[in-house]
Amino acid sequence: MVKICCIGAGYVGGPTMAVIALKCPDIEVVVVDISEPRIAAWNSDQLPIYEPGLDDVVKQCRGKNIFFSTDVEKHVAEADIVFVSVNTPTKTQGLGAGKAADLTYWESAARTIADVSKSDKIVVEKSTVPVKTAEAIEKILTHNSKGIKFQILSNPEFLAEGTAIEDLFQPDRVLIGGRETPEGQKAIQALKSVYAHWVPEDRILTTNLWSAELSKLAANAFLAQRISSVNAMSALCEATGADVAEVSYAIGKDSRIGPKFLSSSVGFGGSCFQKDILNLVYICECNGLPEVAEYWKQVIKINDYQKSRFVNRVVSSMFNTVSQKKIAILGFAFKKDTGDTRETPAIDVCKGLLGDKAILNIYDPQVTEDQIQRDLIMKKFDWDHPLHLQPKSPKSAVKQVSVTWDAYEATKGAHGICILTEWDEFRTLDYKKIFDNMQKPAFVFDGRNVVNADELRRIGFIVYSIGKPLDAWLKDMPAIA
Numbered sequence: 001m002v003k004i005c006c007i008g009a010g011y012v013g014g015p016t017m018a019v020i021a022l023k024c025p026d027i028e029v030v031v032v033d034i035s036e037p038r039i040a041a042w043n044s045d046q047l048p049i050y051e052p053g054l055d056d057v058v059k060q061c062r063g064k065n066i067f068f069s070t071d072v073e074k075h076v077a078e079a080d081i082v083f084v085s086v087n088t089p090t091k092t093q094g095l096g097a098g099k100a101a102d103l104t105y106w107e108s109a110a111r112t113i114a115d116v117s118k119s120d121k122i123v124v125e126k127s128t129v130p131v132k133t134a135e136a137i138e139k140i141l142t143h144n145s146k147g148i149k150f151q152i153l154s155n156p157e158f159l160a161e162g163t164a165i166e167d168l169f170q171p172d173r174v175l176i177g178g179r180e181t182p183e184g185q186k187a188i189q190a191l192k193s194v195y196a197h198w199v200p201e202d203r204i205l206t207t208n209l210w211s212a213e214l215s216k217l218a219a220n221a222f223l224a225q226r227i228s229s230v231n232a233m234s235a236l237c238e239a240t241g242a243d244v245a246e247v248s249y250a251i252g253k254d255s256r257i258g259p260k261f262l263s264s265s266v267g268f269g270g271s272c273f274q275k276d277i278l279n280l281v282y283i284c285e286c287n288g289l290p291e292v293a294e295y296w297k298q299v300i301k302i303n304d305y306q307k308s309r310f311v312n313r314v315v316s317s318m319f320n321t322v323s324q325k326k327i328a329i330l331g332f333a334f335k336k337d338t339g340d341t342r343e344t345p346a347i348d349v350c351k352g353l354l355g356d357k358a359i360l361n362i363y364d365p366q367v368t369e370d371q372i373q374r375d376l377i378m379k380k381f382d383w384d385h386p387l388h389l390q391p392k393s394p395k396s397a398v399k400q401v402s403v404t405w406d407a408y409e410a411t412k413g414a415h416g417i418c419i420l421t422e423w424d425e426f427r428t429l430d431y432k433k434i435f436d437n438m439q440k441p442a443f444v445f446d447g448r449n450v451v452n453a454d455e456l457r458r459i460g461f462i463v464y465s466i467g468k469p470l471d472a473w474l475k476d477m478p479a480i481a
């Protein structure tokens with residue numbers, strides 16, 4: 001029986017390995033992590049991450065051919081294939097701070113593999129890493145190998161949170177990069193045969209190592225660039241009376257452009273897009289390509305612009321101040337169907353409103369009060385002074401923020417509502433009831449274009465929808481940045 005060990009039981013390691021275990025009953029999978037609470041949660045009824053369909057998959061194979069453990073060394077030693085799916089965040093200190101990927105966790109995992117291995121292994125890069133990382137990992141492994149042979153493969157993950165199980169069941173493609181040597185090709189075939197249990201052959205692409213590593217960064221950069229492009233258009237739509245949804249639909253009908261990933265929003269979030277583009281920017285700079293770096297940096301600049309544009313719109317619409325005004329925040333996660341708040345645009349929007357002394361009442365169906373408080377206390381990265389960054393650990397809660405477990409409770413007595421995540425339930429709320437319980441004039445700022453603006457206007461709301469023709473009220477308010 002082939003044995004797989006995955007180092008890192010996070011958003012990628014957990015779901016990916018659960019699906020491999022489900023689809024490959026002849027393979028034994030052990031997911032290991034240094035975090036005891038995480039592993040305890042994977043072994044309980046309350047999994048550490050919320051992902052539709054995940055509970056069901058885990059229940060079907062946990063204890064049969066998938067196990068979760070903190071005994072990293074034992075399971076790495078026993079495995080034929082070791083996936084490394086540890087976090088690779090942006091560096092916050094030292095050389096490349098604010099841009100380069102922090103490979104501390106990766107390096108530590110590689111050293112563990114080198115230390116404990118007693119048999120040949122295939123080591124699979126599942127984490128998103130800078131192009132050429134495999135070369136560095138190879139060096140760590142071969143310098144400590146005691147004669148054991150390692151083959152490094154790059155097998156980046158393309159799942160999106162909220163649809164992880166669907167994406168893993170039916171991936172657009174699986175990408176495997178390896179050395180162009182007979183041993184490298186053999187390793188590629190071994191990993192291919194794992195995925196071939198359920199992924200059609202023509203969807204398993206094989207390339208050299210560097211192409212696979214770079215394709216992951218390129219895919220995220222292209223996806224994020226589409227969102228920044230449509231968000232840039234949304235500003236022009238508001239200025240001209242065009243409707244961004246109509247523009248997206250019209251351009252998406254061109255088969256060369258395609259309809260997906262063209263929804264204008266308050267900005268993209270999530271743990272990947274910003275981090276991976278910064279990483280790409282850094283790699284370009286290190287390779288003497290400042291123009292290319294500048295091109296990709298613009299994707300992030302527009303994203304930041306979109307978030308501050310939204311905050312400015314809220315403040316300017318409400319008579320140029322939100323000081324001591326109660327604002328209901330509906331949605332805090334970076335997208336629907338996840339409880340993940342990493343880099344969520346809600347953090348910047350809330351901080352912007354708090355900066356103008358607003359009082360926030362936040363509701364998200366999947367995010368806890370503790371998480372929201374931690375996110376709002378965390379200091380934002382200072383781009384101009386990267387070396388001065390000190391990620392603060394939370395000392396006390398942000399006083400002007402309260403968290404409720406109900407949208408109606410959050411909006412009671414509010415002057416305005418900001419919709420920051422596209423949770424389905426926000427489409428079907430009883431907005432008449434909400435309106436009756438709010439201060440007047442009552443505002444809705446829809447950062448995800450989920451509400452029917454005309455219906456809400458009929459109720460009496462003043463509505464701002466991203467990239468849509470403006471209310472007469474909003475047109476009369478002072479111009480925004």
Ligand SMILES: NC(=O)c1ccc[n+]([C@@H]2O[C@H](COP(=O)([O-])OP(=O)(O)OC[C@H]3O[C@@H](n4cnc5c(N)ncnc54)[C@H](O)[C@@H]3O)[C@@H](O)[C@H]2O)c1
Nearest residue numbers: 008009010011012033034035086087088105109127128157
């Ligand atoms: N989240 C996504 O949707 C997504 C999608 C595709 C790719 N990725 C990439 O996959 C990687 C993992 O992302 P994630 O969201 O799963 O991260 P995560 O933070 O949820 O999980 C990483 C886990 O690795 C563990 N870990 C770190 N060092 C370890 C070590 N030396 N030994 C054992 N365990 C260790 C951590 O405790 C943590 O539980 C990143 O490189 C990310 O860019 C993420």
Ligand SMILES: O=c1ccn([C@@H]2O[C@H](COP(=O)(O)OP(=O)(O)O[C@H]3O[C@H](CO)[C@@H](O)[C@H](O)[C@H]3O)[C@@H](O)[C@H]2O)c(=O)[nH]1
Nearest residue numbers: 157158159160161227261262263265268269270272334335
């Ligand atoms: O038209 C769109 C599509 C998305 N978003 C926003 O973009 C962000 C990212 O969304 P999405 O890409 O769906 O989720 P992620 O889980 O971040 O997945 C991305 O990042 C992963 C990590 O690298 C990759 O594996 C996935 O392929 C890639 O889609 C979210 O804030 C979305 O609300 C928009 O604003 N408009």
